[in-house]
Amino acid sequence: xxxxxxxxxxxxxxxxxxxxxxxxxxxxxxxxxxxxxxxxxxxxxxxxxxxxxxxxxxxxxxxxxxxxxxxxxxxxxxxxxxxxxxxxxxxxxxxxxxxxxxxxxxxxxxxxxxxxxxxxxxxxxxxxxxxxxxxxxxxxxxxxxxxxxxxxxxxxxxxxxxxxxxxxxxxxxxxxxxxxxxxxxxxxxxxxxxxxxxxxxxxxxxxxxxxxxxxxxxxxxxxxxxxxxxxxxxxxxxxxxxxxxxxxxxxxxxxxxxxxxxxxxxxxxxxxxxxxxxxxxxxxxxxxxx
Amino acid sequence: xxxxxxxxxxxxxxxxxxxxxxxxxxxxxxxxxxxxxxxxxxxxxxxxxxxxxxxxxxxxxxxxxxxxxxxxxxxxxxxxxxxxxxxxxxxxxxxxxxxxxxxxxxxxxxxxxxxxxxxxxxxxxxxxxxxxxxxxxxxxxxxxxxxxxxxxxxxxxxxxxxxxxxxxxxxxxxxxxxxxxxxxxxxxxxxxxxxxxxxxxxxxxxxxxxxxxxxxxxxxxxxxxxxxxxxxxxxxxxxxxxxxxxxxxxxxxxxxxxxxxxxxxxxxxxxxxxxxxxxxxxxxxxxxxxxxxxxxxxxxxxxxxxxxxxxxxxxxxxxxxxxxxxxxxxxxxxxxxxxxxxxxxxxxxxxxxxxxxxxxxxxxxxxxxxxxxxxxxxxxxxxxxxxxx
Numbered sequence: 001x002x003x004x005x006x007x008x009x010x011x012x013x014x015x016x017x018x019x020x021x022x023x024x025x026x027x028x029x030x031x032x033x034x035x036x037x038x039x040x041x042x043x044x045x046x047x048x049x050x051x052x053x054x055x056x057x058x059x060x061x062x063x064x065x066x067x068x069x070x071x072x073x074x075x076x077x078x079x080x081x082x083x084x085x086x087x088x089x090x091x092x093x094x095x096x097x098x099x100x101x102x103x104x105x106x107x108x109x110x111x112x113x114x115x116x117x118x119x120x121x122x123x124x125x126x127x128x129x130x131x132x133x134x135x136x137x138x139x140x141x142x143x144x145x146x147x148x149x150x151x152x153x154x155x156x157x158x159x160x161x162x163x164x165x166x167x168x169x170x171x172x173x174x175x176x177x178x179x180x181x182x183x184x185x186x187x188x189x190x191x192x193x194x195x196x197x198x199x200x201x202x203x204x205x206x207x208x209x210x211x212x213x214x215x216x217x218x219x220x221x222x223x224x225x226x227x228x229x230x231x232x233x234x235x236x237x238x239x240x241x242x243x244x245x246x247x248x249x250x251x252x253x254x255x256x257x258x259x260x261x262x263x264x265x266x267x268x269x270x271x272x273x274x275x276x277x278x279x280x281x282x283x284x285x286x287x288x289x290x
Numbered sequence: 291x292x293x294x295x296x297x298x299x300x301x302x303x304x305x306x307x308x309x310x311x312x313x314x315x316x317x318x319x320x321x322x323x324x325x326x327x328x329x330x331x332x333x334x335x336x337x338x339x340x341x342x343x344x345x346x347x348x349x350x351x352x353x354x355x356x357x358x359x360x361x362x363x364x365x366x367x368x369x370x371x372x373x374x375x376x377x378x379x380x381x382x383x384x385x386x387x388x389x390x391x392x393x394x395x396x397x398x399x400x401x402x403x404x405x406x407x408x409x410x411x412x413x414x415x416x417x418x419x420x421x422x423x424x425x426x427x428x429x430x431x432x433x434x435x436x437x438x439x440x441x442x443x444x445x446x447x448x449x450x451x452x453x454x455x456x457x458x459x460x461x462x463x464x465x466x467x468x469x470x471x472x473x474x475x476x477x478x479x480x481x482x483x484x485x486x487x488x489x490x491x492x493x494x495x496x497x498x499x500x501x502x503x504x505x506x507x508x509x510x511x512x513x514x515x516x517x518x519x520x521x522x523x524x525x526x527x528x529x530x531x532x533x534x535x536x537x538x539x540x541x542x543x544x545x546x547x548x549x550x551x552x553x554x555x556x557x558x559x560x561x562x563x564x565x566x567x568x569x570x571x572x573x574x575x576x577x578x579x580x581x582x583x584x585x586x587x588x589x590x591x592x593x594x595x596x597x598x599x600x601x602x603x604x605x606x607x608x609x610x611x612x613x614x615x616x617x618x619x620x621x622x623x624x625x626x627x628x629x630x631x632x633x634x635x636x637x638x639x640x641x642x643x644x645x646x647x648x649x650x651x652x653x654x655x656x657x658x659x660x661x662x663x664x665x666x667x668x669x670x671x672x673x674x675x676x677x678x679x
Contacts, residue, residue: 002507127555211496
């Protein structure tokens with residue numbers, strides 16, 4: 001029981017960050033139907049920006065994370081304007097190839113800029129764990145969980161409670177009609193990319209200090225993000241949130257009670273099952289995304 | 291006419307002869323190096339490269355081998371076995387190297403090995419620990435690093451002092467990790483120690499909480515940890531977060547205690563590490579002068595100190611190859627292979643000399659490296675209390 005509670009807590013902490021990665025990707029997916037292979041690179045970018053700010057410029061830790069999120073958003077917007085906007089109307093294969101190119105170029109750029117040796121981001125939290133009954137957790141992980149919750153709640157409010165969110169959802173549903181209603185569809189696209197990339201950068205900035213920072217770290221993250229999106233359904237905000245948490249807990253329990261060698265397999269078995277039973281994702285409503 | 295010949299053609303052709311002779315003399319001996327320069331274990335691969343470069347420069351400063359300079363052709367295997375086979379092929383077929391050193395990880399080395407047989411080119415294995423490397427009957431393989439079995443035997447003499455009653459294992463899910471679990475498990479069973487949880491992790495995994503939670507419930511007194519320094523850092527930090535109170539012993543010699551102190555901080559305190567080079571106390575190495583000179587040169591080049599426990603492998607590998615070429619008197623694969631059997635050399639780790647290993651008639655070469663145990667105490671690598679005089 002003691003181990004079960006610890007596994008559950010571990011899974012929740014992990015799932016929160018998967019959710020953050022999934023939300024960013026699902027928004028972009030839902031909006032553009034772009035297979036956004038470069039998503040993982042914004043995760044890596046977030047981690048490196050935090051490292052640069054916190055370790056090299058000695059900026060305050062929380063401020064460094066904010067810098068990373070801002071940097072990720074700006075570059076996400078830039079990527080939309082420079083790479084994707086000129087490709088609007090091109091076939092999905094063309095955009096996919098451009099995204100793969102961006103993925104390879106950024107990863108090798110990071111290798112060139114930072115070298116292959118893993119970096120460790122300093123943080124101000126004590127390393128001794130907080131012990132609550134049978135479970136223990138590092139203060140840094142609690143901070144990350146809190147930050148993830150704030151970001152998810154913030155994203156929810158933005159998408160469901162603001163005029164901008166209404167405009168975004170309208171554009172997701174029907175681009176032409178939204179444009180006819182006077183929505184600046186181009187601007188919404190840029191903002192959505194900025195927002196989605198910013199969330200990926202946030203995940204990298206938050207997980208970087210827990211783990212290590214190295215150029216290929218985004219590959220695994222991108223894989224998880226795609227899994228979450230498939231689980232939750234394309235373009236589905238709540239689906240991505242729940243999908244992330246489910247994937248995190250499933251991996252953790254799978255590793256804990258089946259075999260740690262099959263940790264990632266557990267997640268993929270669930271995805272295969274979901275695709276067999278509910279091909280458009282666990283939480284998808286029929287005909288929602290065009 | 292005659293005068294014209296003398297003034298123009300003669301000096302020109304003479305100059306050409308001199309130039310071409312000079313080129314022939316300076317045409318360097320190429321040594322292929324396969325190392326993980328990117329990917330999850332990139333740090334280690336780059337340190338091996340730095341060590342190899344020091345060996346190259348030292349050899350060239352002494353006038354090269356039989357008057358020819360030594361040049362390294364380094365190929366990145368991206369920490370990926372598939373890439374390792376491609377790298378070997380590229381170096382041999384396109385680079386025309388007569389001998390290779392590589393490929394750090396056991397899975398990468400095993401993947402590159404069929405190419406050695408295909409093209410008939412010998413390779414000095416500088417890091418890999420999986421037993422199968424020298425057991426497969428590949429006569430082109432010469433290993434200077436210890437297989438996990440030798441490492442386990444090296445630790446055996448300290449078992450009494452360590453007092454291990456029940457051990458748990460955590461290892462990277464590769465040939466190296468799985469081989470280490472078997473080797474150390476067998477050795478411990480011979481001494482009637484219990485084996486608790488055996489957990490594996492993917493090479494790129496970052497969250498090891500599930501495995502550590504299981505190990506915490508298994509209740510052993512010692513955790514054997516076999517993986518790269520990056521993952522050791524993460525495991526040590528996460529073990530501290532989860533209060534996994536264990537004696538931790540890392541195997542494989544790639545733990546880089548100095549890097550752990552830097553990146554894992556207090557979480558690394560008291561952990562034990564099997565290493566094959568001790569840059570903190572070069573005077574305790576088999577050839578103290580060589581060790582001191584290497585540490586000094588490494589530091590002078592601005593290479594990170596924490597890379598020394600890995601970088602020495604590159605030096606010893608290249609030194610072994612250069613010695614074999616010297617004995618062979620020519621840089622041809624078959625001749626180098628035969629000469630490798632005659633190499634007897636003092637490396638940074640200790641004496642290097644190959645013995646036959648594997649199926650009769652197709653033996654690989656295996657040296658008997660020295661094995662050391664250090665402990666992190668007060669943020670520094672030190673000899674464990676029971677080894678201090």
